[in-house]
Amino acid sequence: xxxxxxxxxxxxxxxxxxxxxxGKKPVNSVLFLVVTFFCIAVFYVLLGxxxxxxxxxxVYAGAIxxxxxxxxxxxxxxxxxxxxxxxxxxKMLAFAVAAGILSVVIVGIKVAVVPxxxxxxxxxxxxxxxxxxxxxxxxxxxxxxxxxxxxxxxSVMMVKRHQGDPK
Amino acid sequence: xxxxxxWYLALSAVLFAIGVxxxxxxxxxxxxxxxxxLMLNAANLALVAFSRYLGNIDGQLxxxxxxxxxxxxxxxxxxxxxxxxxHKSSVDIDQVNLMKW
Numbered sequence: 001x002x003x004x005x006x007x008x009x010x011x012x013x014x015x016x017x018x019x020x021x022x023g024k025k026p027v028n029s030v031l032f033l034v035v036t037f038f039c040i041a042v043f044y045v046l047l048g049x050x051x052x053x054x055x056x057x058x059v060y061a062g063a064i065x066x067x068x069x070x071x072x073x074x075x076x077x078x079x080x081x082x083x084x085x086x087x088x089x090x091k092m093l094a095f096a097v098a099a100g101i102l103s104v105v106i107v108g109i110k111v112a113v114v115p116x117x118x119x120x121x122x123x124x125x126x127x128x129x130x131x132x133x134x135x136x137x138x139x140x141x142x143x144x145x146x147x148x149x150x151x152x153x154x155s156v157m158m159v160k161r162h163q164g165d166p167k
Numbered sequence: 168x169x170x171x172x173x174w175y176l177a178l179s180a181v182l183f184a185i186g187v188x189x190x191x192x193x194x195x196x197x198x199x200x201x202x203x204x205l206m207l208n209a210a211n212l213a214l215v216a217f218s219r220y221l222g223n224i225d226g227q228l229x230x231x232x233x234x235x236x237x238x239x240x241x242x243x244x245x246x247x248x249x250x251x252x253x254h255k256s257s258v259d260i261d262q263v264n265l266m267k268w
Contacts, residue, residue, distance in 0.1 A: 021189035094191035098184040105180035151239035155246035
């Protein structure tokens, strides 16, 4: 049952991520990436990470992809030629790098021996997260808020009109 | 058959490789950015898989922070893309070459 669900979701994620990378229209790529993020959220639920699954949908599929869609709309991106305009050396470099990464990781996976564990109670729940985030990892948690503040200030400063800009 | 960690790691590796292919092969800045997000998600998937199969929640905490950093990075990166577009009226990455030697 779990294996069936895993295989189905994995196929969906692989197909949609492939279509993200090879799509001609940027809007289609954005929407396929949303599908990929939902598939990854399903994987998080399969792995017992409930809080992370909810965060994946809220933050990634809900906020980040909406930002991408806004930018696609603002910049008015149309469809484009993908494969024909690339030179041969670039395609070969991409294949070589991707194949190299895949082979290294797959060798690593074959060597990895991890026993299948039992289920832990309250594993990925909000309580377990709060237990860690507010006790042991309190400082990184607060630093994240400063990081987000910096990102907001930075992006607003970059895009606002300054004096002396041409209208 | 039970789902072992190797399944999740292999899937994460393939997603990461697809993201790498997207970064290297596409010329549209936004698609490159989306491929980077795909790579980040592949890494998150590997982290959560390890967290489950080792019984330690630290992997999921790491994913929490990676998601926060990715959100901040997307905000700043999209602001940069919009600013570049205001000057060049193009989102072709091959034209952003002012600092090329």
